Amino acid sequence: MLLNEKEEQFDDPLTVQINKYADRCINNSCIDPNLYDKFDVKRGLRDRNTGKGVLTGLTEIGDVHSYETIDGKVVPVEGKLFYRGIDVEDIVHGFLKENRFGFEEVTYLLLFGELPSEKRLANFNKVLAEYRTLPPSFVRDIIMKATSRDMMNLLARSVLSLYSWDENPDDTSIPNVLRQSLSLIARVPLISVYGYQAHRHYHHGDNLYIINPDVNLSTAENILRLLRPDSSYTELEAKILDLALVLHAEHGGGNNSTFTDHVVSSSGTDTYSAIAAALCSLKGPKHGGANIKVKHMFDHMKETINDWNDDDEIKNYLNALLEKRIFDQSGLIYGIGHAVYAISDPRAKLLKTFTKDLAAEKNRLDEFALYQNVERLAPEVISKAHKRQKSVGANVDFYSGFVYSMLGLPDGLYTPMFASARMAGWCAHRIEELINAGKIIRPAYKNVAKKAVYVPLDKR
Incomplete structure (x- = not known):
């Protein structure tokens, strides 16, 4: 609904006017979330029932393998x-x-x-x-x-x-x-x-x-x-x-x-x-800034937890994260779980193998131990909190931020390193x-707006 004409003050500061315009955008752009289900919209180009991405193309370059079909059932496997x-x-x-x-x-x-x-x-x-x-x-x-x-x-x-x-x-x-x-x-x-x-x-x-x-x-x-x-x-x-x-x-x-x-x-x-x-x-x-979030989460964790080897204290911290009580109140444990990998991220396993050696060289093995403890405990905490059987593991961002930190890379270069x-x-x-000279990619969007008539300016 538009603001009442009487409420409009054209001598307001520009920022006030922009905020009023923003309210109009919000009020007139909200789509009923039930319509997405009604029209079977694959939000994020992902199938909500299977969790898989909608097939939109073919490639021979890279492939992520996280499930196998056994006896007609889709079974999660170690990531490849x-x-x-x-x-x-x-x-x-x-x-x-x-x-x-x-x-x-x-x-x-x-x-x-x-x-x-x-x-x-x-x-x-x-x-x-x-x-x-x-x-x-x-x-x-x-x-x-x-x-x-x-x-x-x-x-x-x-x-x-x-x-x-x-x-x-x-x-x-x-x-x-x-x-x-x-x-x-x-x-x-x-x-x-x-x-x-x-x-x-x-x-x-x-x-x-x-x-x-x-x-x-x-x-x-x-x-x-x-x-x-x-x-x-x-x-x-x-x-x-x-x-x-x-x-x-x-x-x-x-x-x-x-x-x-x-x-x-x-x-x-x-x-x-x-x-x-x-x-x-x-x-x-x-997308690209997840490893920075992991590092900042661990920075906060190191300031909050007294004993980095106390499982109960770590679990309490992780539960507080999930309950949106600490850090950025997002309800997420950054670096744990992945949209595609079901059980494990092979990149995380490979990177972890060499992270310990670098931590030893930098005299930061105590921090490495904390990362290992969180990696071990987070899946259990998430499973209990969300009451689900699906297994989750550390993704590549879990250790990459720690690696970049030990290399002396500043936060501002984490995502550019990803881009490089x-x-x-x-x-x-x-x-x-x-x-392969494919067609221009142009998916469909269904218009759900009600039809309206044009009203002359002097009658609005």
Whole structure:
């Protein structure tokens, strides 16, 4: 219902008028929630009865496996993640066994659909190294002159700005899109770190460090080199950051940001617009910001709990979270459970394996023990509170925030690190969308508004 004309004060301050307009928006935009059931609307493109996503496309890039059909029944199983049909656990164990970095190899696999030979991987690393630079004056004009309080905002804006430095930005042929993709995969980590350095300098008075990347180093090594004033890091630090990049590189076509990439790419637009849209999706706290929430939750937990090894005290804290009595009153235990994985997240298991070693190096094993205690106790607390049989486990965000904290990454770079990794998956999906030349993605929305008549202005 609109505000009464007599209540309207056009000499009100602008903020007061905006609030009144907002009330109108709310009052006239609320849809009866019962209508979603009546018309069988798959909210969030998920089937409420099965919990599965609505099938909207096909892909060969990534696959999440969490259920099996046995004797006609859908049974939850230990989670598996596949890149181009290969189990991620096998990929990780493969490059670690040979004492190599894995992100570049995974990027090659996602883009080209096959594992590279030693010679091809070496050449691919050289190609990425050549692209690991920014256009002249880009740091000064785009990153330093218009700093942002949110690094994801800066990333999206910077990616869109790269359009202006591209001599052939709108060509959607595969060779040109691949060129653009490789440049973005190489450049986004640089933009992330440089953007943070500029933010700290202009908003907090820190010294400004703009360090050039080293062509002989991996993506993970260069991130640490650029981030730290002395450019130093240990081998373990670089290896675990590389592992985090590998585990975040791809997660199927149905996650919000990758689906956004598909939707925008289906319109025929340029690469920079499609990837910027994916970045804007990832910026949302329901998608890319979960590991920050986990870290902040544990920061609060460490201040609240006296004995980090007291199961009863930890359970009381977790119950208080679920009852919306503490922390952010969301009713969530961040880092526990996943929309797709039913029992376990393979990424969390892999990351946890190396988290203990890093915690030992950083003298933070007591915190690692707290994480383990919460991981062990949270499923039981959730099961009792919600009276359900479904098992839940830790997801990748549970340990990634702790890892980033031990690496000295500031909170503002957590989601950009996610984006730096997922750039490989986004670019692979964009290329897949263009190659298969699908129709523009245009799902249906049913209009449930009542018909109304137009009323002349002098009679309203």
